[in-house]
Amino acid sequence: MSDNPLLRDAPYPPFDAIRPEHAEPAIDQVLAENRRRVAELAGQVRPTWASLVVPLEAIEERLERTWAPVSHLNAVMNSEAWREAYNRCLPKLTDYATELGQNEALYRAFRALREGEAYPRLEPAGQRLVDNALRDFRLSGVELAGPERARFRAIQEELARLGTRFEENLLDATQAWKRRASAEELAGLPETALALARRYAEREGVDGYLLTLEMPCYLAVMGHARSRALRREVYEAYVTRASDRGPHAGRFDNGPVMERILALRHEAARLLGFASYAELSLATKMASSVEEVLGFLRELARHSRPAAERELAELAAFARERDGLERLEAWDIAYYAERMREERLGLAEEALRPYFPLPRVLEGMFEVVRRLFGITVRPRAGVPVWHPDVSFHEIVDEDGTVLGGFWLDPYARPHKRGGAWMDECRARLRRDGAVQTPLAFLTCNFTPPVQGRPALLTHDEVLTLFHEFGHGLHHLLTRIDWPSVGGIRGVPWDAVELPSQFLENWCWEAEALALISGHYETGEPLPRALLERLRAARNFHAGLQMVRQLEFALFDMRLHAEYDPARGGRVYEILEAVREEVAVVRPPAFNRFAHGFSHIFAGGYGAGYYSYKWAEVLAADAYSAFEEAGVFDAATGRRFRREILEQGGAREPMALFVAFRGRPPRVEPLLRHSGIEPVQEQPQ
Structure with missing residues (x-):
């Protein structure tokens, strides 16, 4: 199997060589090797950090590293072949994960490590890793008896399949709806949206305009089409996707x-x-x-x-x-x-688009994080990609150390999952005296370039880009060498949105907007009048x-x-x-x-x-520290990097927040940033 690209120990996944038929053999081989190694590790009488945790982290990271490209390609280049390959692997991975979580010998080994003399001497990240592992064993059913344990395992396997089916039904329902439209029906749509509808038509080999339920098209119709009948038709098609109602009632019913x-x-x-x-x-x-x-x-x-x-x-x-x-x-x-x-x-949201061409927004966003966190983001050529629209960037520290890298896949296209997300490709891991640098996927669904112009973003899309990049920085800037508690892993779900929502704040600041905006034809920054109206509209609705x-x-x-x-x-x-x-x-x-x-x-x-709102309270209060010190205050930015971004899941998130902010979080900054007056308690 050495010729399988998923099994190469290369600096980057060879996306130019990975095919659906590589997925299952690679996963089978890694799972077999992992099972043999786990059996050896679990049999230790006196486990230590070095003899138990270090090798276990390495084999689990190898599995993640093998699976990540498969999972990603299924999401961004979906096809019948990729779908079949993904669905053949998924139950095997679920079965392995449940098997690992219910491994009593491994559980006893971690308990022995927790109760041993060396545990108090472990660094906080190490203690948290061990504590989380014991918790996760219990949540995986390790303490269940025979029939109940088997039932729990069967449930986990079925839930994994059902989650995939839900996502596939939704993607299929989204792709199934298309509608030709006349220029008269599309009155009110901005030129960017009309150009996109013409491009959809060309893609399908039809004349005129074609509407789809891909997000850029849907939002354009709902926000700008003067035809109320058209808005209703598109709305109904969108909100009944994968259901028992609407134009495809029952066909993809979730x-x-x-x-x-x-x-x-x-x-x-x-x-x-x-x-x-x-x-x-x-x-x-x-x-x-x-x-x-x-x-x-x-x-x-x-x-x-x-x-x-x-x-x-x-x-x-x-x-x-x-x-x-x-x-x-x-x-x-x-x-x-x-x-x-x-x-x-x-x-008008559309009036802002010319000032937010994607290349300028990226350049400005990278300058924002350079000023805040002391890092440089630079493109790197020659790294394999899965589509011509995809680019690769690496993050470099002030001393020249490469900290990690990410692929940016910015545009909507057929057979690509909707929405925007960051996902891991590889985690930071110390092995054999060297550190594996983390890699990430940054995926959006923006309107692609049309008619020779660069992609022009709405301000909402700029916010989305900053949000996902915040997640990316959390993964890429970690200083924790153990994947289970490094980056976004081990971070409670209701705290993981803190860095992403936090970074959005710079999209409203005049100093930052001067960096991320520039007219795509003239380079002119966002005019002062437009800037003031944009900021005034921040709390609109x-x-x-x-x-x-x-x-x-x-x-x-x-x-x-x-x-x-x-x-x-x-x-x-x-x-x-x-x-x-x-x-x-x-x-x-x-x-x-x-x-x-x-x-x-x-x-x-x-x-x-609820995690979005929970973390939004943390993010708004964290940002208020910059409002007090200056939005590009380097000392505050370095402190956020040190106490939040670099720590990952190594400590309790409340302890990290207090280390940064000097006190527990308050809800008032969120209400203030939202322009919402707190409702006073009525006297009894």
Whole structure:
């Protein structure tokens, strides 16, 4: 198998050589070798850090290193061949992971290490690794008896398959819908969107314009199409994807998949002694209980819902005055919000695009992190890529040390999963006296270059890029040599969004905007008037945005906390109850949002979606340190790098936050940054 590119010990995965047929043989070989090595390691009488943890970290990282390119290519170059290869490997990996987690001999070895004399002398990262390992053994069912252990293992395998099926159904449903449109129907769309629709048509070999449900097209129609009928049609197609409603009703239906996922998660949690999957999920997070999470979300809702109600009433009045619209529907909100922002704030999102060409944004973003963290980001040629649009960059420290690198895959295209994300390719690892530098994937779905122009981003897309790069820095700047607690690994899910949301703040600062903006034709920076309008619009509809996220988070937590096997998932019953409590926008009955909620059903956020808001509190308060010291204050930036980015999961996130900020986090900066006035407690 030495000719298998996935098994080469090369500096970078040879993406130019990796094919679907390489996946299963490579995984089979690595799993077989790992199993033999685990059996040797688990049999130790007096395990030490060097004899147990160091070799185990190395073999687990080799497996991750082998699988990461396969998983990534399945997401960004999806095809029947890649899908089949991925799905053949997935149960084998799940089975291995469960087997490892239920390995009693290995569990005893870690317990012996924890109870031994050497444990107190381990560095904090080492102690946390051992403690996390013991916790994860228990959460993997190591203490279960025979039949229950076998059942838990079967559940984990089925859940892995179901998560993949959910994602595939959603991708297939998104790709299945296409609609030809006339120029008249597309009145109001900006030229960038029209050029994209023409490009879609050319791609499909048809004349005129073609609409799809890829995000750049969907957002353009919802925000700019004057035709209300077209907006409704596209909205319905989008919000009924992979469901029992809409233009492809029942064809890719995720309904049964959701029900089965919820049932199996609940059963697994009960086997481990938890009352619900929500409790199981929180066993590895900062938040201590379901009640704490619900209280946190409801407290934010108490402050933000009054603002959201005012904003929606103002928008409805605006639509009525402008166009005589008697009832504001879900497919009207983005359109009239954009018109209102244009008229009242003098700011059109599309007017900003020419000032945010992707090459300039990247150059400016790299300068921002250079000033903050003392690192240089530079392109590197000759590194294998999987598509011509992909580029590779490496991160270099002030002393010239290469700290890591990442691939940037920026544009939407067919057979590429929607959304934006950062994922690991390789982790930092010390082995044989040398350090393996980390590698990452940075993936977005921006509108590609059209008509000879560079890709022009909206300001929202600039925020997305900064967000994902923040995740990337967390992975790439780690100083922890052990993958289990380095980078983003070992970081509780409700703290892992801190660096990503933190970095977004520079997209609003005048000093940073001067770096990341420049007209694609003239190089002219964002004019002062536009800059001031952009900053004034920062909190436009902040209340509506806040309660929307709170709706998702409450729905997710309640869905998993209140599951009753006798009653089933009650997905839309619970969603409706949550909307009654916090939402101000009530979507139509055909809306099937949950059927496409891949974050919680396929993306690792099950009973954890609240993490975005939880970490946003941390991020806003962390940023307030720069508001006090200066947005490019080097000392504060280096302290954030040292205490947060370099530490990964080596210590409790609250301890890291306090080390940076000097105190526990406060919610006030988040409300202030959102332009939301705290609601005062009423006297009794």
